[in-house]
Amino acid sequence: xxxxTAYGAxxxxxxxxxxxxxxxxxxxxxxxxxxxxxxEDAVTMAVAAATDALRGIDRSTVDAVLFASTSYAFKExxxxxxxxxxxxxxxxVYTADLGDTLRAGTNALRAAYDMVKAGSAKRxxxxxxxxxxxxxxxxxxxxxxxxxxxxxxxxxGVALAITAAHSISDEIIDVWRTEGDPFVHAWEDRFVVxxxxxxxxxxxxxxxxxxxxxxPKSVTRAVFYGPDARSLGTVAKECGLDPxxxxxxxxxxxxxxCGAAFAPLLLASALAQTKAGETLLLASYGDGADAFVLEATxxxxxxxxxxxxxxxxxxxGEFRSYDMYLRFRQLLATEHDRRAGxxxxxxxxxxxxxxxxxxxxxxxxxxxxxxxxRQRVCFQCYAKDAFEPIRLSDRVGTVKSFTFDNxxxxxxxxxxxxxxxxxxxxxxxxxxxxxxxEVKLGMPVELTFRKIHEAGxxxxxxxxxTPLR
Amino acid sequence: xxxxxxxxxxxxxxxxxxxxxxxxDKDPQxxxxxxxFEAYADAKIEDPQRQIEAVFCGAxxxxxGTAEVADALKLYxxxxxxxxxxxATGTDAFRYGVFAVASGMYDTVLVVGFDKPKDRGVSGPxxxxxxxxxxxxxxxxxFSLCAAQYFQTYGAGREDLARIAVKNHHNGTLAxxxxxxxxxxxxxxxxxxxxxxxxxxxxxxAQSDGAAAAIITSRELAKSYRDDFVLVRGIxxxxxxxxxxxxxxxxxxxxxxxxxxKQVYAQAGITNPRKExxxxxxxxxxxxxxxxxYEDLGFCEKGSAKEHIQSGTFALDGELPVNTDGGLKTFxxxxxxxxxxxxxxxxxxxQGKAEKRQVKNATVGLSHNIGGAPQACGICIVAMP
Numbered sequence: 090x091x092x093x094t095a096y097g098a099x100x101x102x103x104x105x106x107x108x109x110x111x112x113x114x115x116x117x118x119x120x121x122x123x124x125x126x127x128x129e130d131a132v133t134m135a136v137a138a139a140t141d142a143l144r145g146i147d148r149s150t151v152d153a154v155l156f157a158s159t160s161y162a163f164k165e166x167x168x169x170x171x172x173x174x175x176x177x178x179x180x181x182v183y184t185a186d187l188g189d190t191l192r193a194g195t196n197a198l199r200a201a202y203d204m205v206k207a208g209s210a211k212r213x214x215x216x217x218x219x220x221x222x223x224x225x226x227x228x229x230x231x232x233x234x235x236x237x238x239x240x241x242x243x244x245x246g247v248a249l250a251i252t253a254a255h256s257i258s259d260e261i262i263d264v265w266r267t268e269g270d271p272f273v274h275a276w277e278d279r280f281v282v283x284x285x286x287x288x289x290x291x292x293x294x295x296x297x298x299x300x301x302x303x304x305p306k307s308v309t310r311a312v313f314y315g316p317d318a319r320s321l322g323t324v325a326k327e328c329g330l331d332p333x334x335x336x337x338x339x340x341x342x343x344x345x346x347c348g349a350a351f352a353p354l355l356l357a358s359a360l361a362q363t364k365a366g367e368t369l370l371l372a373s374y375g376d377g378a379d380a381f382v383l384e385a386t387x388x389x390x391x392x393x394x395x396x397x398x399x400x401x402x403x404x405x406g407e408f409r410s411y412d413m414y415l416r417f418r419q420l421l422a423t424e425h426d427r428r429a430g431x432x433x434x435x436x437x438x439x440x441x442x443x444x445x446x447x448x449x450x451x452x453x454x455x456x457x458x459x460x461x462x463r464q465r466v467c468f469q470c471y472a473k474d475a476f477e478p479i480r481l482s483d484r485v486g487t488v489k490s491f492t493f494d495n496x497x498x499x500x501x502x503x504x505x506x507x508x509x510x511x512x513x514x515x516x517x518x519x520x521x522x523x524x525x526x527e528v529k530l531g532m533p534v535e536l537t538f539r540k541i542h543e544a545g546x547x548x549x550x551x552x553x554x555t556p557l558r
Numbered sequence: 559x560x561x562x563x564x565x566x567x568x569x570x571x572x573x574x575x576x577x578x579x580x581x582x583d584k585d586p587q588x589x590x591x592x593x594x595f596e597a598y599a600d601a602k603i604e605d606p607q608r609q610i611e612a613v614f615c616g617a618x619x620x621x622x623g624t625a626e627v628a629d630a631l632k633l634y635x636x637x638x639x640x641x642x643x644x645x646a647t648g649t650d651a652f653r654y655g656v657f658a659v660a661s662g663m664y665d666t667v668l669v670v671g672f673d674k675p676k677d678r679g680v681s682g683p684x685x686x687x688x689x690x691x692x693x694x695x696x697x698x699x700x701f702s703l704c705a706a707q708y709f710q711t712y713g714a715g716r717e718d719l720a721r722i723a724v725k726n727h728h729n730g731t732l733a734x735x736x737x738x739x740x741x742x743x744x745x746x747x748x749x750x751x752x753x754x755x756x757x758x759x760x761x762x763x764a765q766s767d768g769a770a771a772a773i774i775t776s777r778e779l780a781k782s783y784r785d786d787f788v789l790v791r792g793i794x795x796x797x798x799x800x801x802x803x804x805x806x807x808x809x810x811x812x813x814x815x816x817x818x819x820k821q822v823y824a825q826a827g828i829t830n831p832r833k834e835x836x837x838x839x840x841x842x843x844x845x846x847x848x849x850x851x852y853e854d855l856g857f858c859e860k861g862s863a864k865e866h867i868q869s870g871t872f873a874l875d876g877e878l879p880v881n882t883d884g885g886l887k888t889f890x891x892x893x894x895x896x897x898x899x900x901x902x903x904x905x906x907x908x909q910g911k912a913e914k915r916q917v918k919n920a921t922v923g924l925s926h927n928i929g930g931a932p933q934a935c936g937i938c939i940v941a942m943p
Contacts, residue, residue, distance in 0.1 A: 433690065445690055460805055462691065468805060490809045492702040493755040497695070503752070506699055507706075508802060508809070517692055517802035525755075530706050541690040551690035 091205045092250035095241040097141025098357040099134045100401035101125045102522045105408045111226045112411045122234035122345030125220045127417040127500040128539040131158040132168050134237035135218035136175045136538040142239040144394040152210035153183035157193035157217040157349050162548045172216055174446045175538045177480050191375025193349035201242035202251050212243040219348040224272045234345020238353035248389040255297035258377040261285045282320045286374050293378035294328045301382045305329030309367035312337040312359050314352040314374045358398035363389050404558050416500050432545015448552045450514040451476035459513035486511035488532045493525050509554045521553040533557040561824040564660045569780035569787040571773050572601025575902045578768035578889040579737040586674045587630040589769035594631055597771040601783050611664040613638040616651030616671040618893035627670050645929025646936030648897025653793045655774045671898035672769035698754035700931050701844045705756045707809035712861040716756045719845035720747035721867050723760040730884020732915040737766050738888040761845040766890020770898035786909045792825030792939040794818050800931045814935035815854035815928055822937040831856040832878050836920035837907045839900035841927045842885040882915045900925035904940050
């Protein structure tokens with residue numbers, strides 16, 4: 090039996106009221122979309138979702154990481170390798186990226202399933218993150234949201250067995266983005282829905298049910314990618330499903346269409362409510378469609394500790410204005426280009442990877458004192474090179490000191506920074522997803538992988554603290 | 559080690575200081591010449607080419623290095639060295655000069671501290687964007703890190719800091735070479751825009767350009783230059799662990815100041831700083847830096863600075879006047895120049911030449927710098943024979 094053994098989700102904290110798009114007043118309680126903070130991107134959100142999935146799991150048992158995204162920053166340089174390093178996975182972990190299509194997330198799930206089934210890996214971590222953008226003040230901008238999901242696929246402790254998979258490939262100009270263009274474009278809705286989405290999903294699902302020998306009635310819940318409520322309902326009906334009782338909540342008006350992460354995020358959401366013996370149907374869309382049958386085992390009710398989608402939806406902050414949103418997405422000209430500057434020294438980054446990407450501190454084997462970053466001589470007992478690494482990224486810290494810096498360049502001043510004690514080590518970190526008013530000495534914080542700046546035109550990542558919620 | 563090995567063995571016989579400010583129309587060369595030639599004149603040095611045997615320079619942001627000073631003064635064919643040691647750079651350059659004379663190798667040496675940060679096109683210190691760790695890389699962000707713990711532990715607040723800014727602004731109006739000459743009120747300070755909590759605009763020293771110079775000789779030769787020479791009683795530098803990484807640090811003090819004070823008090827034989835020191839120039843890059851210095855240098859008990867600020871212990875007419883010329887607050891902070899500028903102020907105070915800001919009967923003066931994360935502290939004690 091091969092299938093999902095653990096899951097995690099990530100929805101960025103900030104929400105943009107759809108009525109605020111273009112400068113209107115936000116409508117309290119009205120439809121909104123989740124938008125990444127200025128220091129988040131597809132990779133940081135994938136790391137956050139994977140951290141959620143890996144709670145309580147020995148990270149050294151992960152054999153492979155797949156990272157899927159259409160909105161990842163680098164055209165050449167692997168995202169999965171960054172994710173693996175940030176998560177402190179084994180050096181001989183297999184890493185690969187999938188992209189270029191809204192189906193990239195389910196492409197990765199299918200690849201993971203095939204790998205485990207073929208026996209080339211025991212445990213594959215599937216991560217998918219999206220921060221897509223459409224041109225400001227367009228309908229597409231209102232439809233698109235940001236999010237991430239992660240699944241661990243294996244053949245032991247399976248909670249959701251993948252019992253059948255079926256895919257369709259289709260060549261159509263419906264939604265696209267070319268190199269150098271920050272914005273997603275789409276052809277007319279009715280054409281895209283009628284000849285792309287509906288056709289492909291119906292074809293994939295029908296073929297899948299046939300292959301699996303199932304009828305639509307035997308499906309407990311269908312988790313479908315959907316561009317809007319009406320099209321989703323139409324497709325469900327065309328697949329022989331009852332949209333009212335058999336469709337998983339598509340979170341319209343809460344998260345938005347998060348591209349390749351959309352169907353995976355909805356699956357993570359549905360998983361939290363799934364009972365043993367239930368049958369789920371998963372279908373994505375993009376240049377064709379991927380469809381899966383997933384059978385819940387008793388293990389599905391024993392999954393615990395994941396924050397999942399519900400926790401993230403409850404954690405909520407709002408954009409104060411549409412301008413703030415434009416600023417965060419670098420769509421407003423500013424005095425200082427955040428991408429300007431010489432950039433990181435690649436060789437310094439190379440030497441600092443364990444400290445900066447993995448957030449490994451060290452513990453003195455002579456006196457036990459933890460310290461960060463890497464030292465050669467112990468702060469406390471002065472022993473030389475007598476250290477063992479300790480991973481801080483999944484621990485909780487406390488605030489020892491703080492400041493609110495209006496002088497340091499930040500798209501969202503004041504920049505909150507401070508000293509955080511984690512496992513006896515002392516770290517100087519920025520704080521994110523925080524209201525300065527809630528910062529107190531001694532408050533507990535967790536650690537989150539973020540962009541510090543984009544000097545040199547590349548995302549430069551390090552860890553920040555964020556209030557433990 | 560012999561802590562008292564240099565006590566009162568080296569004398570300052572001449573000093574000079576350029577006008578500090580946004581010196582758009584001056585090169586480093588102009589300010590170096592202004593400071594050095596004032597020092598020559600003060601020491602009655604008529605032939606520097608013959609009389610200056612070695613040069614010790616300090617600058618945090620030099621564009622070339624030693625040649626900037628050698629070329630400006632045409633002092634070649636002798637040692638010219640440059641020191642960089644964060645905000646203690648000027649004090650450390652002076653320290654090298656003192657030891658060079660104390661060794662007996664040279665009779666008379668020149669110390670020059672200078673910096674020209676305003677050529678960098680930023681209104682404050684530069685913000686480094688090339689690393690990912692240790693941000694925000696703003697001095698305000700670093701020096702504010704003691705505020706939350708200190709305020710909570712000792713019940714001090716932004717008003718106590720504001721009183722320090724008010725005092726220093728007042729003193730600066732009395733110093734001819736200061737940049738800012740404007741009285742402010744506690745309300746002005748509390749109402750100003752925030753830079754980095756708890757620092758508002760008036761809690762921060764500005765960036766400025768400047769240079770200061772000293773002529774140092776042995777105690778024996780000092781009398782050949784002038785009668786009212788000033789002796790160096792102690793001078794030291796201490797580095798502390800980086801407060802942002804030190805797992806044992808309590809954020810109630812700056813350890814480098816405590817370490818350097820211990821060193822220099824042992825050199826000078828000082829056991830009761832508040833009684834034995836008559837005038838002090840302490841590093842006030844931010845108001846909180848000055849507040850912590852009161853305690854770290856032993857001018858008052860840990861946690862009691864607030865009461866002393868309120869009672870005026872450190873005012874111009876107080877028991878131990880601090881920053882009599884207005885400090886970094888009104889001079890700005892051309893890093894390499896600042897330490898030498900502070901020694902200049904103490905030198906003038908001890909000679910009774912501090913005009914409207916003169917402290918009565920001052921015979922022992924202390925100057926103090928702290929910089930970096932902060933990690934480096936320099937302290938110099940000067941005294942009348």
